[in-house]
Amino acid sequence: MSNMHRLIIAGAVLALAGCSAVPQHEETQEQLPAAAETAEPLEGPLPEVELTPELLYQLLLAEFSGQAGALNLSASLYLKMAQETADPRLAQRATRIAIYARDLEVALPASRLWVELSPQNAEARQTAAALLISSGRSDEALPHLENLLHAAPGGESQGYMLIANLLSRAQDKAQAIALMEQLSAGQTDNPDALYATAHLAYQLDMHEKAEQLLDTLLARHPDHTQALLLQARVLHGQGKGEAALQSLQQALQQNPDNDQLRMTYARMLVEASRLAEARQEFRLLNRHQPDDRDVLYALGLLALEADDTTEAKGHFSKLINDSEHEAEARFALGQIAESRKQSGEAIKWYQSVPHGERYMEAQLQAARLIAQVQGLEEARRYLQELPLDSAEDQIQRYLAEAELLSTHERYEEAMAIYDEALVLFIDNRRLLYARALTAEKVDRLDILEQDLRRVLSMDPDNAQSLNALGYTLTDRTNRHQEALGYIERAYQLRPDDPAILDSMGWVHYRLGRLEEAIKYLQQAAEAANDGEIAAHLGEVLWVSGRKEEAMKVWNEALKSAPDNKVLQQTIERFNP
Numbered sequence: 001m002s003n004m005h006r007l008i009i010a011g012a013v014l015a016l017a018g019c020s021a022v023p024q025h026e027e028t029q030e031q032l033p034a035a036a037e038t039a040e041p042l043e044g045p046l047p048e049v050e051l052t053p054e055l056l057y058q059l060l061l062a063e064f065s066g067q068a069g070a071l072n073l074s075a076s077l078y079l080k081m082a083q084e085t086a087d088p089r090l091a092q093r094a095t096r097i098a099i100y101a102r103d104l105e106v107a108l109p110a111s112r113l114w115v116e117l118s119p120q121n122a123e124a125r126q127t128a129a130a131l132l133i134s135s136g137r138s139d140e141a142l143p144h145l146e147n148l149l150h151a152a153p154g155g156e157s158q159g160y161m162l163i164a165n166l167l168s169r170a171q172d173k174a175q176a177i178a179l180m181e182q183l184s185a186g187q188t189d190n191p192d193a194l195y196a197t198a199h200l201a202y203q204l205d206m207h208e209k210a211e212q213l214l215d216t217l218l219a220r221h222p223d224h225t226q227a228l229l230l231q232a233r234v235l236h237g238q239g240k241g242e243a244a245l246q247s248l249q250q251a252l253q254q255n256p257d258n259d260q261l262r263m264t265y266a267r268m269l270v271e272a273s274r275l276a277e278a279r280q281e282f283r284l285l286n287r288h289q290p291d292d293r294d295v296l297y298a299l300g301l302l303a304l305e306a307d308d309t310t311e312a313k314g315h316f317s318k319l320i321n322d323s324e325h326e327a328e329a330r331f332a333l334g335q336i337a338e339s340r341k342q343s344g345e346a347i348k349w350y351q352s353v354p355h356g357e358r359y360m361e362a363q364l365q366a367a368r369l370i371a372q373v374q375g376l377e378e379a380r381r382y383l384q385e386l387p388l389d390s391a392e393d394q395i396q397r398y399l400a401e402a403e404l405l406s407t408h409e410r411y412e413e414a415m416a417i418y419d420e421a422l423v424l425f426i427d428n429r430r431l432l433y434a435r436a437l438t439a440e441k442v443d444r445l446d447i448l449e450q451d452l453r454r455v456l457s458m459d460p461d462n463a464q465s466l467n468a469l470g471y472t473l474t475d476r477t478n479r480h481q482e483a484l485g486y487i488e489r490a491y492q493l494r495p496d497d498p499a500i501l502d503s504m505g506w507v508h509y510r511l512g513r514l515e516e517a518i519k520y521l522q523q524a525a526e527a528a529n530d531g532e533i534a535a536h537l538g539e540v541l542w543v544s545g546r547k548e549e550a551m552k553v554w555n556e557a558l559k560s561a562p563d564n565k566v567l568q569q570t571i572e573r574f575n576p
Contacts, residue, residue: 071101531564
């Protein structure tokens with residue numbers, strides 16, 4: 001056959017691959033790992049292989065098998081052709097398809113052959129090492145890791161981190177660390193080796209080991225920024241939040257212009273609820289980086305938390321056209337206007353929130369304000385005309401319209417909305433729970449019990465429904481012992497919930513256990529400043545003969561909840 005009829009196999013492979021349904025290189029963490037992020041051009045001489053009819057048939061069969069979803073067959077055929085032709089491109093394709101198919105039996109030999117045929121190819125080495133590590137054969141990966149360490153484009157610094165990331169997938173953590181230490185033997189003063197090993201230990205949740213390595217590294221290189229940041233994460237991961245903050249604070253004293261350190265420090269202050277200090281750090285960052293959108297957003301949130309609506313508005317106003325923060329910024333500006341009693345402006349901001357995670361929440365807030373300013377019917381019309389993107393949006397709209405009706409004590413109409421919604425969304429737990437609470441308002445305890453029991457049949461550990469059913473049976477029926485069972489189950493699930501503590505106290509009161517009732521009701525009152533809880537606590541204290549304490553509890557509650565009907569009615573009953 002003449003040279004004109006000789007073709008390099010890669011040409012045929014690439015032509016076929018271009019129309020193949022098999023992804024070229026789309027491995028994910030849930031699939032067998034291939035370490036390389038991008039395809040690397042094959043180096044060295046490539047064999048010129050005659051494209052015989054038999055070989056062409058095998059190529060077509062391999063590709064069409066992949067398109068038909070028979071990935072294991074496709075990978076096996078490519079491996080067989082690679083073995084016959086010694087062409088690394090075929091070994092590369094066999095490896096990639098086998099990885100995508102999660103076929104270790106083909107992926108491992110294919111990757112070995114790929115390395116054998118293209119020994120200087122970093123992607124081949126990296127892929128072979130990753131496959132061996134993920135299959136629990138880390139020791140066999142050592143030669144590949146050694147080659148990668150010295151051949152990494154960015155030098156040994158990049159090589160050590162590349163290896164650390166590969167070893168982080170190892171099944172045997174101790175073996176992974178041992179391999180890393182073996183690779184860095186004799187490099188005890190090498191900051192790159194120490195940092196990469198500490199980083200690996202951190203990734204493997206070996207925090208004490210990471211802390212020891214970082215102590216050694218920072219003793220010799222106290223200004224190593226990445227090590228300082230990693231040390232803070234390690235300490236934080238061990239629950240040593242204060243130590244992490246102190247470490248970062250000390251690092252900032254040495255490196256006051258290091259914005260990366262300061263950003264980490266500011267975020268950890270937020271996590272520690274030290275918001276005033278966090279705000280100061282973000283302000284310093286803002287001076288260095290006035291256009292940084294994340295910093296502006298953080299400053300806006302912190303100002304809002306501090307009730308500094310003027311500063312918050314200034315920050316959020318700069319973000320209304322930023323794709324990442326636009327929705328949050330517009331929503332926050334709506335909140336600010338609402339807090340200033342500027343209902344019209346608030347409505348406009350809420351209505352301007354684009355479709356996405358915040359969209360429906362913003363529209364519901366707008367509808368609530370429209371009801372206050374323009375009337376309930378206008379708010380209902382607004383909700384009914386909203387463009388909706390999903391079933392979830394539709395459910396939220398039903399819930400919002402019914403809640404608006406309930407707020408105006410139009411409970412029968414709210415029940416009709418829930419009935420309509422549950423025809424479309426049968427067994428939706430939020431709709432069932434909401435209808436149950438509304439049913440209590442119209443004395444339909446049969447519907448309340450039916451809906452809450454339905455929720456519990458689907459979700460037996462739903463503490464909210466357990467508590468609602470138990471409280472209603474306590475307050476509206478004589479089935480107090482049965483009610484206690486539901487409330488105790490809720491209490492086991494959420495022992496610190498004020499509403500559940502209140503129910504525990506109320507059911508013990510109904511059962512005549514006054515001391516037990518007072519204990520739970522006092523816990524509830526300490527956990528939440530709530531008028532109804534205060535009404536219950538005061539009633540039990542009064543019945544127990546502790547009338548002065550009862551009056552004190554009620555009078556304190558009236559200061560913060562003067563319009564609470566349950567509180568008012570309770571006081572009138574016992575102290576007219």
